[in-house]
Amino acid sequence: MSLLSQSVVLLASAVIAVPLLKHFGLASVLGYLAAGVAIGPWGLGLIGDPSAILHATEFGVVLLLFIIGLELQPSRLWVLRRAVFGLGGAQVLLTSTALALIGWLLGLDTTAAIVAGLALSLSSTAFVLQMLAEKNQLTSRHGRDGFAVLLFQDLAVIPLLAILPLLSPATSAVSRPSAWVSIGAVLAVVVGGRYLLRPAFALVARAKSHEIFVMATLLLVMAMAWGMEAAGLSMSLGAFLAGVLLADSEYRHELEANIEPFKGVLLGLFFVAVGMAANLGLLRAQPLVVLGLALGLMLLKALLLYLIGRVVGLDGPAGRRLAIYLAQGGEFAFVLLAVAVSQQLLDTPTAELLTMTVTLSMALTPLFVSVHERWIAPKLERKPPREFDQIEAEQHRVIIAGFGRFGQIVARVLRTRKIAVTVLEANPEQVDFVRRFGSRVYYGDASRVELLRAAGADKAEVLVLAIDEVEASIKAAETARRHFPQLKIYARARNRFHYYRLRDLGVDVVTRETFAASLELAGDVLAGLGSSRAIVDETLTAFRQHDEALLERQYAVHHDETQLLQTARDAMAELEALFESDSHSEVKTQPTSPPN
Template identity: 45%
Template sequence: MLEIALIYLAAAIVAVPIAKRVGLGSVLGYLIAGILIGPYALGVVGDQTDVMHFAEFGVVMMLFLVGLELQPSRLWTLRHSILGLGGLQVVLSAAAIFAFCYWFFAMHWQTALAIGLMLALSSTAIVLQSLEEKGWLKQEAGQNAFSVLLFQDIAIIPILALLPLLAFAPQTSTKEISDSIIASWPVWQQVCVSVAVIAAIIAGGKYVSAPLFRYIAQTHMREIFTIFALFLVVAIALVMQSIGLSPALGTFLAGVVLAESEFRHELEADIEPFKGLLLGLFFITVGASINFELLFNEFSTVIGLVVLLIVVKACILFALAVTFKINSKQQLLFALALAQGGEFAFVLLSVTTTLSILTPEQTSLVTLVVAVSMLIAPLLLMVYEQIQKRSSSALPEFDKPEQISTAKHVIIAGYGRFGQIMGRLLHAQGYEITVLDHSPSQIELLRRFGNTVFYGDAARQELLEAAGAHTAQMLVIAIDNPDKTIEIIKLAHKNYPQLKIVARAIDRRHAYQLLNLKVDAFNRETVDSAINLAVEALELLGNTKQDAERAGKLFRDHDRAAVLQLAALWGDDASYGVAVRQRMEDLKQVLQQDKQAQSDLNTCDSGDCENGLTEVTSKPKKPDDAHLE
């Protein structure tokens, strides 16, 4: 097993970067890697059916992440495209393919219908990954493609229930072709159990999972948080599979429920690496499963069927895009994105073979057609991309991130007392605030007051990206960890150079670091409050309000100038020590001279001198005072 893992990883390391470099994309790179190591090329791996079943968890995790991006309100707005557009696509595509198989290829109607149903489905893994990689998933075409894919996932359930009714071998029990523990139950009981499980997933996500995530987050052990996230995904997938439902559908619903929680971005960051790894493994196994011996022996037949499948589905999809008034510039993208066969066809093929609906020869041919169409799918999107680049009128109109006003968007990392004050002021001025904080108790409190707060570590690029850092105007770093602040600043400078960065400085040393990193603004957290309190203390000690406030202003201005000057000397202990002592002496002299000047002015105001005012105001400025003006 370790040898196989090493081969898969090595193939991905070699093929995927090359494919990306030449513009083929990562999905096609993984498929090519699978072809190279498969039994019909280098032959280093054989039949990897078990590996494919394991890798299908990548699709499950992808649907969980997609669910996290969709709040229930957003899903409700997609109901027409899911049921209308998705439903018509499956029905019309299945009917068209059935007609070809029944009349042109003279198949039994049961076989023709089974093939029509399985080929009507598209590849969730390839479509979503390719659209996301090219930045098209949030466009109108991408959102409608997602709606169709979601309906297809739902349609798997009735299709699996229908297949036994098409069987030529009625003695084969449903139990023999399904892992479902309720397969032998009456249909009405199966429906009730399915509805109950789905309701339990939705309720559990809201009332059980979210509190558990808060409890685990309080331990501040990121690995436990990640382990629980993986446990949740795998457990839901297992439960759904055990009752004959789509595991991907179950995890998608769980993701939708958790989309409203403060842990949404952290969950995305934790699951994303596993999703990417397993999806890559899935694509490699698809590439390795292509039967090139059959392809070469029946080349014209296979290619003809692949072209026929893509053309039929693309025409139906394009007609639906026009009917549902999808943006005319994106109708072709919608049609090409969904024109291939899908991974669920492999599952349905195993069932139809067991039921003797398809012969072994037909199963091999359909499997090859589906695999080749999936291989061609990224190439179709590359063709669309070239058409788009050559036509200025077809340039994509990217959607703005949901719920974020790019014109007045500020991200605040850390929402304790310091961050809250800044957030309240910015929000009062009309700026939309996205908050990232790592304290579960603080988040819970803020959410009670209607604040939009998310649990996460702002030092992780995935979280900054999810929070909209690529379009935000400003990043406010208000956390109380100097090292983490520096880490976030470096990350933001590297990946989001357009961001203005405002940071909370813990002390003078931290302020020097922020200056050297060239942040746009910073403030030491205790300086202003300490100076304000010192001003009040001076008043209580008998000084006038005007004198006390003037002394406070002089101190503040001198201190800021000192920080700017001393930042360049930080690290050189000898020079820094001398400069600090000199600045302290300068401050003392400035305050004494100002006090004396004010005393002289007061004396002149009382009429005790004649030329004192002229003498005071005509004094030359000392070099040390010049920067204060």
């Protein structure tokens, strides 16, 4: 098969497999691995030599480490130093030691056991961060600590890739570089990069050619990788150092944007090649062995992560989630295992077995996370419902239900006029947060008639409904209108349909939360484009009057979708005609220029 046809097959398999697996909630890495399995020797057999593809796509790993270096700003690393080097260092050290000991007891020689332990101690950065982001847990305690562990693992890959060639029995004593040569090469890169890279990129930037800047970026990465390889060190180490040297430069974002497409494609194809090289015969011949190794790996890593997390202060739920999310093997395990085989530190059958173990552990992780969130966490983390607050016997003229962004502004304005308010909020976290700033807020559900009565609704004059959730707002309005008809209700509407439902309940005044702010911003835009203040005010006034009239017309027919849509179309045509007639009248009244 020609190079062009192989490229077509590789790209087509990735384009089909990755979106398909992501549709089912699985990570992109698994999609690439599945694509490789499908077209490799154990699948359709479309490409018969995965080793050649694997070698050609290893440059994607080099580009990945360059981007990791770019993102590793020293100031950011210093802020995270305790979590990164404390928690992350403890995880890699303890996990790799335990796994190496197990490998040695199972018959591996010392070097092979250490390499296997280090490779299996790493988790999948792309995999874990994607799952945390999808569940909005990146900013949680276990999300932040998980990120710190992953960052240390990424950093640990650099020296590991540099050390493996030095340990290789395939490298003779004559060809193996001395420690002084290695140190000299690294110092040359650091010193030369520090004083030459920025001036060089400043010179390239003056050309104002995007293509030349992209070429210069690729040249930098390839030259650094080639220099490290020539010194007998890892190509990835040179790329990483280049990224670190430019992490605080003004060109960092441009460099990252230039490299990202090449990195993404080559790294994806690298994982496709790993999938092609995966020996599925092992899974078919020894399914219990492979499954047992995968489950054993995940159990050991999860146990150690949980214990380390509890030591550094994580509570039970956060410790469990940290353990479950990071229990799998990672993409860098494929890289280290491939390098270990090429350097004769691991034999091919052992590397293939470990590759299958890592792949299966990654495939099982979403299942375990789902089981934990659906079945285990609700039982272990069940808390008794918090009792609503006892409201003091205070009679205030105004009750505000909902103390988020909207309700807080209303309350602050009223307090400037010495108007006391009783505030109700149904989110206990929001109540606790606001109380820390000295505001008196009561925890309770404003749709409960007993709570409204305790808040003085039978004596109050005004109820302000500033509740975020539409259904909760409607329920509170129904309760207040039914049991306290003397209350004048002022309500916030999230959208037009919320407005209609509040009007149906007889709410006195309904304000659309974004309408006034949107009009104000539109006026600023018009002024910025050169319109006079008079034109801006006239335009906004006309639009406000027209939209409020339209809202009333639509409210009358909002139960009939056909009439509602026709009303909207008619109103837009009327508005355009209105502004068009105003524009013609302005042109007619402007003085004409004298003839030449």
